[in-house]
Amino acid sequence: MRTTNTLRRTALALLTTATLALAPTALATPDHAGSGSPWRGAWAASPQAPTAPLGPNWSEQGFDNHTVRQVVRVTASGTRARIELSNRYGTTPLRITGATVARTSKGGALQPGSVRTLRFVGRASATVPVGGTLLSDGAPLPVKAFESLTVTLYLAGETGPATFHHFAGATAYRADGDHRADLSGSAFTETSTSSYYLSGVEVTGGRDTARxxxxxxxxxxxxxxxxxxxxxxxxxxxxxxxxxxxxxxxxxxxxxxxxxxxxxxxxxxxxxxxxxxxxxxxxxxxxxxxxxxxxxxxxxxxxxxxxxxxxxxxxxxxxxxxxxxxxxxxxxxxxxxxxxxxxxxxxxxxxxxxxxxxxxxxxxxxxxxxxxxxxxxxxxxxxxxxxxxxxxxxxxxxxxxxxxxxxxxxxxxxxxxxxxx
Structure with a gap:
């Protein structure tokens, strides 16, 4: 009986993992998303296939043991925030070793006390399937419209060519190694004017939740x-x-x-x-x-x-x-x-x-x-x-x-x- 139960639990775990990996969009569960409150877009960028027609960027090479910081200005308020990551044009599953969101200080720096670790169905790391999109769980971070947020992704392994947005209108920052929680931007010595994997920021909570x-x-x-x-x-x-x-x-x-x-x-x-x-x-x-x-x-x-x-x-x-x-x-x-x-x-x-x-x-x-x-x-x-x-x-x-x-x-x-x- 113990062997049978073990096999059942193993099969269920494998089925759950496979479902998350194959789903084109993995939504955060209500407990992690903020008690089921409705979410709404606050910032967005359309994903593109890796290319470099108008100058160098990081999309064709991708990343390997890099931390990438991206600054976005949201246009909606809320008490919780979450991010959307796209691997729409990836050729291999995208492994996110860890991610944070924080209020922007200046350049690649973050405001003290605002850094929040992002989780994905309760886990600190996640995999975005080929062609897929993944939403993080909601992070308790009050956000005001026209406030700048910094999303930091740590990509420990080789990603291969990256789904990106060519003209971001904003500076992205890259550092070697794991610097996802750094308050300072001093490690981020490389810059780009494209965005990578990040396709959306959503908010919920507050008086505008139902809008x-x-x-x-x-x-x-x-x-x-x-x-x-x-x-x-x-x-x-x-x-x-x-x-x-x-x-x-x-x-x-x-x-x-x-x-x-x-x-x-x-x-x-x-x-x-x-x-x-x-x-x-x-x-x-x-x-x-x-x-x-x-x-x-x-x-x-x-x-x-x-x-x-x-x-x-x-x-x-x-x-x-x-x-x-x-x-x-x-x-x-x-x-x-x-x-x-x-x-x-x-x-x-x-x-x-x-x-x-x-x-x-x-x-x-x-x-x-x-x-x-x-x-x-x-x-x-x-x-x-x-x-x-x-x-x-x-x-x-x-x-x-x-x-x-x-x-x-x-x-x-x-x-x-x-x-x-």
Whole structure:
């Protein structure tokens, strides 16, 4: 009988382990997540496959006996926090030896007394399966909107190429060895402007626990914030969250832009097409009510340039509209409101051709007049030069005639009608 019971316990343990390892998303249990309180997104980044088209990063090599620190600014408050880790594009299971979350001090340093060890179903270490996503248990750390948190991951073994987000708009820090609980940032001598494995931060608790009014901004580099200052949180989704709070209408705003991303075409360097990633990146977000959809300029221009990879197949305006209609249907089926955005000017940029401009104008006319969205925001007009409407206003230009600077992103955020949101 003792042998039989032992075999049963062993079989049950193996079954439990296998279930956790194979599940694409392993949710924290209610006891560890904060008595079953609802969670909502406070920060997000869309995962990408390892690549280095725009400069060196750590994604292709991965990590081996490294500690990685990543600073994020949340846009929602709570009394507990947890993180989401993605191994969506990994080729081997990802072993997390240990992780912490803390309030950010300066650079790679942490505020004393704020460091919390993160656990995964009660354990200090965890494995994220190939293609999977893992949520930590909730950590007792009161968080305020617009506060910066530092997530530290210790990766003791070889990870292989890393799922990451190319343009983080913030500095990540790396150290050799285990420094997950260090208050000082002195060991973190290497830096990167990409993020690694970290795809979300969620909060629960406090007076806003039951709110389900978050906003996802979805798109390409202009949503991702290319052209804005690093570590300044001045991308248009950041500015929108600040504007909402200043108006006494605070909402979580999550950024799911990927630089170079397209609606219709997959690319080797800018993520899977929107038609594929929309379900994972947007529809699975917790606490969201509205999505702002700004994407298509790379579909229009991608077939006419040879940077940073080979040109992508030509996309007609009809195909681009069909793609947007599909995204709208998917969002509506999930109960989300969709705000469509016009494509911003490209005159003087590497996308500037008569054919591309004609496509942009035709698509923008459809956005303004089709009635396909629940509401629209005319970002084209918001940043255009009134004396030359096909060109971005010089005061808003980051320097490439395509991507706004901090002032341009602020103008985009101000163009959104808060009542429509």
């Amino acid at each position: 389900r009014d978050g906003i996802v901004t979805f798109g390409d580099s202009i949503t991702d914030g290319v052209g804005s200052a690093t570590d300044a949180d001045n991308r248009y989704p950041d500015e929108l969250a600040e504007r909402l709070a200043a108006a006494g209408r605070p909402r979580a705003v999550l950024n799911h832009g990927i630089a170079g991303n397209q609606v219709v075409n997959d690319t080797t360097w800018a993520g899977e097409k929107a038609l594929t990633r929309f379900r994972e990146d947007v529809l699975n977000e917790r606490g969201v009510r509205t999505v702002v959809l700004l994407e298509g300029i790379n579909d229009i221009g991608g077939s006419t340039v040879n940077f940073p990879a080979a040109p992508t197949p030509d996309v007609s305006v009809t195909e681009l509209i069909k793609g947007h209609r599909t995204l709208i249907r998917q969002a509506h089926a999930k109960g989300l409101k969709v705000i469509g955005a016009t494509l911003t000017p490209v005159k003087g940029s590497f996308y500037d051709t008569p054919a591309n401009e004609a496509k942009r104008d035709a698509f923008n006319t459809w956005v303004r007049t089709s009635g396909a969205y629940d509401a629209i925001v005319d970002l084209d007009h918001a940043v255009a030069d009134p004396t030359d409407p096909d060109r971005i206003l010089p005061a808003y230009d980051s320097g490439d005639a395509l991507h706004p600077n901090d002032a341009g992103y602020r103008a985009m955020a101000e163009a959104l009608d808060l009542d429509e949101l």
